[in-house]
Amino acid sequence: MRIRNKTQLAETLETCRPALLDNPNILKALLAIQSARGYVPTNAIPQIAQVLGVTEAQVAGVLSYYSDLRTQPPGRHLIRVCMGESCMANHGARVFRTIQEYIRINARDPTQAERFTVEQMSCAGNCALSPTVMIDADLCGRVTPSDVLSLLEPYR
Amino acid sequence: MKTMRCYLANDTSSRAAGAERLADAWSERPEIQLIRTSSRGAFFLEPMVERETPNGREAWFNVAPNDLPRIVAGVGGTPVAGIPFLQQQTRFTFANFGITEPLALDEYQARGGLKGLAAAGSLSPEAIVEELRISRLRGRGGAAFPVWKKWQVAQQASSEQKYVVANADEGDAGTYCDRMIMEGDPFRLIEGMMICARAIGATRGYIYCRHEYPAAAQAMRFAIQKAREADLLDSDDYPFDLEVVSGAGSYVCGEETALLESLEGRRGVVLAKPPYPAESGLYGKPTIVSNVLTFATIPNILANGGAWHASIGTEGSRGTMAVQLGGRVKQPGLIEIPFGLTLRDILDRFGGGMAAGSRFKAVQIGGPLGSLFPESQLDIPICYDAFAEVGAILGHGGIVVYDHETDMVELARHFMAFTADESCGKCTPCRIGSVRGREILERIQIGQGTAEDLVLLSDLGETMKATSLCALGGRAPYPVLTAIEHFPNEFRSKLSAFSSQQ
Structure with missing residues (x-):
C-alpha cells in the first residue's frame, strides 16, 4: 500500500511540475495531492518542494495556511x-x-x-x-x- | 399520455431543500419531463415546481414527491407573477433566474445575452470605460470603488500581458448571490469578464472560486467549455481564455491582493497598496480584480447604455442591490431591488416578519465585519452613503436577522474568534488583537470580566480599525463594538461582582 501511495504521489506531482520559465503553483499542487489521496502527508514536503523548485519552508507555509488542506487522513x-x-x-x-x-x-x-x-x-x-x-x-x-x-x- | 414539461431548480440551495428527492422520485414517470433551471431565489418556497400555462408559469411550493398528481392535474398552483416576494423586485442582473437552464447558451442569447458584448465590440476600449463612467457603477464586493476608475488605470498601463480576475471567494457569511450567478447564469459572468478584457486589453482571465462552492466551480467549467465550443471565448477578432481556480478555505483571500497571492499558489497574505492590482497585480502585470456580481452587472450596462444604469437607484448608489436575506425571518432569499429602500421595508415587505416563535433583536449587514442594527435604526435607507454616515458598510449585501434568543456576548466572541482564525497574520493589531479580543470576551462570558475589560475592548477595537491594512482587521471590531453599544446590559450583567466599578 505504501509503495503504491508513493508512486501515486509521484504521478500526481509530475502533473504539477512547472513548465520551463513557468511559475510553480504550490497551492494547486497541494490541492491536487489532496484530491488524489484525501490529505497531504507532511513527510512528502521535501519531494513536493523538489519537484516544484521551491523551498520546503514555502510548501510547509502554504500547507499550514489554508484550513481546507489537511495533513491527516480524514474519516470515511x-x-x-x-x-x-x-x-x-x-x-x-x-x-x-x-x-x-x-x-x-x-x-x-x-x-x-x-x-x-x-x-x-x-x-x-x-x-x-x-x-x-x-x-x-x-x-x-x-x-x-x-x-x-x-x-x-x-x-x- | 401527453408528457408535461415542468421546471425544477438545480441550484445548491434548492437541492439542499429537497429538489433532488423530487427528481429521483419522478425520473421514471412518463407523464412528466423535468427541466432543471436556476432558482428564482425564493428559497423559503423551495423545492418549487413550475409548469407552463396559457397565462404564464404556475408554481407549487415546498413540494413533496407525492404531490405529483396535483401538479399534473393543475390543482392548487399559484401564478408566479402573483408571488409578492418576487413581484415586488426589480430584476435586471437576476432576470433569468428560475426561467432558463443555466448551461443553455442559446437560451441565454434568446433572453438578451451577449448583447452587451456585441455593443462593446463596436466601441473603442476608451468608449467602454466612458460608458461605465456614465453608469456610475460601483464595485459590488464590499469596497464600492467606482469600477471605471479601476478599468481606466489598467487600460492606460502598458504591458504585453494583462489579466481579468473574478473574485468568487464569497466568504461573507450570509451571502450567496455570487454562488447563484455561477450556478444559475454562468454566461453572464463570462460575458462581463470578456467586456472587461476588451476594455483593458487582457487576454487571460481567472475565476477564483472558493473551495466551499464545488457545484459553482463545476458549472463555470462547463460553461467555459461551452463558450469555447461556440467560438465565443477565443474568437478571431479577440483572443481570450478563461480558467477556474479553486481556493482552499481562507476568508482573507477575498481581499484582492491576498487573492492574487493565492492565485499564484502562495499563502493568501494581504499586501500593502499601492501598487494597486490595476497597475501591478497577478505576476506583476496590470490586473482587474472584481467581484462576480460586479462583472454580472456589466452586460446589461453595455446593452442598455450607461445612462440607463445611472437612472436607477439613489444619488451615490446607482443601479440595483442584490440583498441576500437570511437568519430568523419567515422568507429568506435573494432580493434584487433599486438602492434606496429602507432596511425596515426589506424586512417587512420581503422578509415576511420573524420566523415562528421568535422576536426581533438585531440585524447585521455586511457579513462578519458588518455592524449590528437594533430595532430603532431600521429606517436607514439601503445605499452606500447612508451606511457610510453611520460608520457601517453594505458589504456584499448579506442581511442576517437575529432573534431574542441570541446571546450577544457569545455572538461578539464568535466574531472575534472568527477574525483570530482567519487573520492572515500580516498586521500585528489584527493577528494578536483578535486573539486578545476573544480572550477578553471569554473572560466576560465566564463571569470574570471587569468594567475595565469593556474599556480595553473598545480601545483594542479602535487600534485595530486604525492600523490594519485590509478590511478584515479594520472592520472586525465593528460587530463587537456595535453589540456592546446597543446591548450594553447583556455585557454588564455578566461582569464579575468584584469588578471595581460597574
Whole structure:
C-alpha cells in the first residue's frame, strides 16, 4: 500500500511540475495531492518542494495556511457544520453539539472508528436554508438537532 | 399520455431543500419531463415546481414527491407573477433566474445575452470605460470603488500581458448571490469578464472560486467549455481564455491582493497598496480584480447604455442591490431591488416578519465585519452613503436577522474568534488583537470580566480599525463594538461582582 501511495504521489506531482520559465503553483499542487489521496502527508514536503523548485519552508507555509488542506487522513465521511451568521442565528451550534454527541456515543464501537471526521466551516452559501450541514458533497439545509440521527445513518 | 414539461431548480440551495428527492422520485414517470433551471431565489418556497400555462408559469411550493398528481392535474398552483416576494423586485442582473437552464447558451442569447458584448465590440476600449463612467457603477464586493476608475488605470498601463480576475471567494457569511450567478447564469459572468478584457486589453482571465462552492466551480467549467465550443471565448477578432481556480478555505483571500497571492499558489497574505492590482497585480502585470456580481452587472450596462444604469437607484448608489436575506425571518432569499429602500421595508415587505416563535433583536449587514442594527435604526435607507454616515458598510449585501434568543456576548466572541482564525497574520493589531479580543470576551462570558475589560475592548477595537491594512482587521471590531453599544446590559450583567466599578 505504501509503495503504491508513493508512486501515486509521484504521478500526481509530475502533473504539477512547472513548465520551463513557468511559475510553480504550490497551492494547486497541494490541492491536487489532496484530491488524489484525501490529505497531504507532511513527510512528502521535501519531494513536493523538489519537484516544484521551491523551498520546503514555502510548501510547509502554504500547507499550514489554508484550513481546507489537511495533513491527516480524514474519516470515511467528512461532516462540515456551517458556523456562518445565518446558521448561528438559526441555532446551528445546537446541531453541531448533537453531531459531536452522536459520534462520541458511537466511538465505543471499533467499526465506527474511522467513520466520520467533523469540522466547522465558515459559510456554505446556503444561508436561506440555515442551519446547514455538509456531508461529503451532499448539502443539507434546515437541519434541526432531531434530524441528526436520520441524517447520519446512511453514511456507514 | 401527453408528457408535461415542468421546471425544477438545480441550484445548491434548492437541492439542499429537497429538489433532488423530487427528481429521483419522478425520473421514471412518463407523464412528466423535468427541466432543471436556476432558482428564482425564493428559497423559503423551495423545492418549487413550475409548469407552463396559457397565462404564464404556475408554481407549487415546498413540494413533496407525492404531490405529483396535483401538479399534473393543475390543482392548487399559484401564478408566479402573483408571488409578492418576487413581484415586488426589480430584476435586471437576476432576470433569468428560475426561467432558463443555466448551461443553455442559446437560451441565454434568446433572453438578451451577449448583447452587451456585441455593443462593446463596436466601441473603442476608451468608449467602454466612458460608458461605465456614465453608469456610475460601483464595485459590488464590499469596497464600492467606482469600477471605471479601476478599468481606466489598467487600460492606460502598458504591458504585453494583462489579466481579468473574478473574485468568487464569497466568504461573507450570509451571502450567496455570487454562488447563484455561477450556478444559475454562468454566461453572464463570462460575458462581463470578456467586456472587461476588451476594455483593458487582457487576454487571460481567472475565476477564483472558493473551495466551499464545488457545484459553482463545476458549472463555470462547463460553461467555459461551452463558450469555447461556440467560438465565443477565443474568437478571431479577440483572443481570450478563461480558467477556474479553486481556493482552499481562507476568508482573507477575498481581499484582492491576498487573492492574487493565492492565485499564484502562495499563502493568501494581504499586501500593502499601492501598487494597486490595476497597475501591478497577478505576476506583476496590470490586473482587474472584481467581484462576480460586479462583472454580472456589466452586460446589461453595455446593452442598455450607461445612462440607463445611472437612472436607477439613489444619488451615490446607482443601479440595483442584490440583498441576500437570511437568519430568523419567515422568507429568506435573494432580493434584487433599486438602492434606496429602507432596511425596515426589506424586512417587512420581503422578509415576511420573524420566523415562528421568535422576536426581533438585531440585524447585521455586511457579513462578519458588518455592524449590528437594533430595532430603532431600521429606517436607514439601503445605499452606500447612508451606511457610510453611520460608520457601517453594505458589504456584499448579506442581511442576517437575529432573534431574542441570541446571546450577544457569545455572538461578539464568535466574531472575534472568527477574525483570530482567519487573520492572515500580516498586521500585528489584527493577528494578536483578535486573539486578545476573544480572550477578553471569554473572560466576560465566564463571569470574570471587569468594567475595565469593556474599556480595553473598545480601545483594542479602535487600534485595530486604525492600523490594519485590509478590511478584515479594520472592520472586525465593528460587530463587537456595535453589540456592546446597543446591548450594553447583556455585557454588564455578566461582569464579575468584584469588578471595581460597574
